[in-house]
Amino acid sequence: MKLTSLTLAVAMFGGAAVAAEVGPREVQFNEDGGVEASLSGMPGDPAKGAVVMATKSMGNCVACHAVTALSDTPFHGEVGPELDGAGDRWDEAALRGLLVNPKMMFEGTVMPAFYVIDGFTRPGDAYTGKAAQGDLDPLLSAQDIEDVVAFLMTLK
Amino acid sequence: MKYKAITAIAALLALPMSAQAGPDDDKLVINGEIEMVTKTAAPAHLQDAMDEVMSGWHFRSDETQAMEADDFDNPGMVFVEKALGAWETAEGSEGKSCADCHGAVEDMAGVKATYPKWNEEAGGVRTLQMQMNACRTERMGAEAWKYDAGAAIEMEAMLSSVSRGMPVNVAIDGPAQATWEKGKELYYTRTGQLDLSCASCHEENYGNMIRADHLSQGQINGFPTYRLKNAKLNGVHSRFKGCIRDTRAETYSPGSDEFVALELYVTSRGNGLSVEGPSVRN
Numbered sequence: 001m002k003l004t005s006l007t008l009a010v011a012m013f014g015g016a017a018v019a020a021e022v023g024p025r026e027v028q029f030n031e032d033g034g035v036e037a038s039l040s041g042m043p044g045d046p047a048k049g050a051v052v053m054a055t056k057s058m059g060n061c062v063a064c065h066a067v068t069a070l071s072d073t074p075f076h077g078e079v080g081p082e083l084d085g086a087g088d089r090w091d092e093a094a095l096r097g098l099l100v101n102p103k104m105m106f107e108g109t110v111m112p113a114f115y116v117i118d119g120f121t122r123p124g125d126a127y128t129g130k131a132a133q134g135d136l137d138p139l140l141s142a143q144d145i146e147d148v149v150a151f152l153m154t155l156k
Numbered sequence: 157m158k159y160k161a162i163t164a165i166a167a168l169l170a171l172p173m174s175a176q177a178g179p180d181d182d183k184l185v186i187n188g189e190i191e192m193v194t195k196t197a198a199p200a201h202l203q204d205a206m207d208e209v210m211s212g213w214h215f216r217s218d219e220t221q222a223m224e225a226d227d228f229d230n231p232g233m234v235f236v237e238k239a240l241g242a243w244e245t246a247e248g249s250e251g252k253s254c255a256d257c258h259g260a261v262e263d264m265a266g267v268k269a270t271y272p273k274w275n276e277e278a279g280g281v282r283t284l285q286m287q288m289n290a291c292r293t294e295r296m297g298a299e300a301w302k303y304d305a306g307a308a309i310e311m312e313a314m315l316s317s318v319s320r321g322m323p324v325n326v327a328i329d330g331p332a333q334a335t336w337e338k339g340k341e342l343y344y345t346r347t348g349q350l351d352l353s354c355a356s357c358h359e360e361n362y363g364n365m366i367r368a369d370h371l372s373q374g375q376i377n378g379f380p381t382y383r384l385k386n387a388k389l390n391g392v393h394s395r396f397k398g399c400i401r402d403t404r405a406e407t408y409s410p411g412s413d414e415f416v417a418l419e420l421y422v423t424s425r426g427n428g429l430s431v432e433g434p435s436v437r438n
Contacts, residue, residue: 056367063367075368079361110356112349122347122406129401136349 024100024117024138033104034093039115039142049151052144059114059140059148069155080111087155095149099140114140178363179214179372184432187227190321192430199427201328205359211429212372212381215362216438220384223436232313232382232434235389239314242307248298254311257295261318268312268319269431272420274332281335281420284312285391285411303411304391313380313389316433324377324431328424339421342414348405354422357399374399376419377426378435385438392419 020041022028027035038044053061054073062070064079086095097104101113117136125132140148184192194211202209213221223229243261246253258264271284282290285308289300301308328336346353357366358374365371380389393410396418400407408414 060367075365077366078364079366079371110352110360112351120347120349120351120405121345123349124401124403124405124407127401127404129397129405129407131406132349139349 021142024115027100027115029097029101029104030093032094032097033101034091034097035100036093036096038146039096039100040146042143042146044143044146044148044150046147046151046154048144049147049149052140052148053151058144061148064111067155083152084155087153090152092149092153095152096145099145099148112139114138115142115145179210182214182218182221184211184213184221184225186225186320192321192432193323194429194432196428199424202425205355206373209375209426209429210362210373211426211432211435212375212378212437213432213435215370215372216436220436220438224432230382230434230436231387232380232389232436233317235310235382236314236317236434239307239310242311243314248292248296250295250297252296254291257291261314264315265318266322268316268433269322269325271326272332272335272416272423273327274330276331281332281416283392283416283419284315285309286416288312304394309380309389309391312391313434316380316431319431320433321430324423324426324429326420326423326427328420332420335417336420336424338414339417339419342418343421346403347400348403350403350405352403354399373425374422375426375429376422377429378432378437380433381435381437383437389434392422396422 022037022039022041027039028037029035050070052059053067054070056063061067061083062073062076064077066076066078066082066084068082068084070076090098094105098111100115102109102111103113115138117138120136123132123136124130179195184194186192192211192213194213195208198206198209213224223231227233240261242254244253244255246256255261268284271287272281274280275282275287275290278290285301285303288308288311292298293300301311326332343354346356354374357371362371362373376392376395379392379395381395382388383390391410393412393415396415397407397410
């Protein structure tokens with residue numbers, strides 16, 4: 001999945017776009033736990049963001065959050081707050097920060113960090129139950145996160 | 157600026173798309189005669205975390221709940237029947253059956269309620285399956301059964317069935333305490349790339365839906381459980397393994413020291429609930 005979107009980016013924008021990507025270890029947080037700059041160096045696509053949020057093998061955000069705009073997808077969870085109006089409550093930098101690593105804003109939260117690859121206890125190889133080999137991939141790619149942020153900004 | 161985790165927000169907002177909310181108040185009586193304690197005051201060691209402990213039965217649908225109320229409807233009881241046969245069958249070099257040493261299965265009532273428990277000779281905590289295997293290898297001259305599989309899980313279900321209705325009562329002090337502490341640490345350790353502990357789901361969020369699943373307290377008084385999802389008896393360690401795998405972590409293995417410790421700890425969180433296995437879950 002990550003590979004395809006990367007290949008796509010190269011095809012569409014050339015090498016420069018890829019060079020602008022901020023890796024999981026390079027993200028700069030502001031003092032509120034937000035992240036100002038686009039992770040991919042490109043704008044997000046809200047339609048794609050909606051797919052990332054509703055798809056189990058991608059963000060699976062609806063596992064924990066109810067979102068009226070995604071009500072075509074059945075079974076929204078209630079572990080986290082409802083996300084209707086998230087675009088009013090938060091600005092773009094805060095939402096990006098929340099997705100990269102929500103613990104910067106909510107101490108001890110159960111919400112996973114979608115763009116962190118270090119510091120885990122017994123990290124596994126996805127859902128196999130086996131030990132991870134080498135560096136982890138982040139749960140979502142830089143562009144996935146930009147797409148989700150763009151979608152959340154439409155929730156007003 | 158940091159905010160403290162505010163799970164309470166979830167409770168304040170209306171949740172139009174959730175199917176259920178919280179555990180129900182139904183009563184479980186098995187075969188019209190065994191009255192089950194499925195909710196009770198939390199044991200003393202847990203009172204900082206929660207007031208009441210509840211069987212996973214309260215979090216299942218009415219249909220699933222009903223299957224457990226009658227042995228004819230409980231698919232787990234087929235395996236109990238099988239184990240009744242195994243109980244009386246001699247095996248191994250000594251030509252002995254379980255019944256030769258222990259008598260009638262009814263005489264084993266109460267045993268399940270106290271396991272896992274410290275074994276002086278072994279110098280460690282034993283689960284019921286470990287004890288069964290000790291009998292097989294040391295007294296019967298038979299081979300150990302594979303952990304959480306076939307004959308072992310069936311025999312555990314049978315031993316549980318004769319203790320149904322009795323309160324879970326595992327000892328957590330004395331020589332078992334160190335193992336219990338280790339289990340407690342495992343319970344609260346966040347693992348995997350999702351960075352979740354047992355407590356993240358079963359202490360902080362029981363009663364909430366996570367996607368299509370209604371989160372329970374993750375109690376194990378009902379084990380072994382017959383799950384409709386995989387149509388077989390499921391052991392405690394296999395369930396632990398599945399939950400840890402779902403945090404995108406490297407799991408431990410059934411029968412490992414870690415899972416023995418975790419089983420003692422999680423069992424103790426249900427001290428006071430009725431022994432309920434084989435229960436029915438989805």
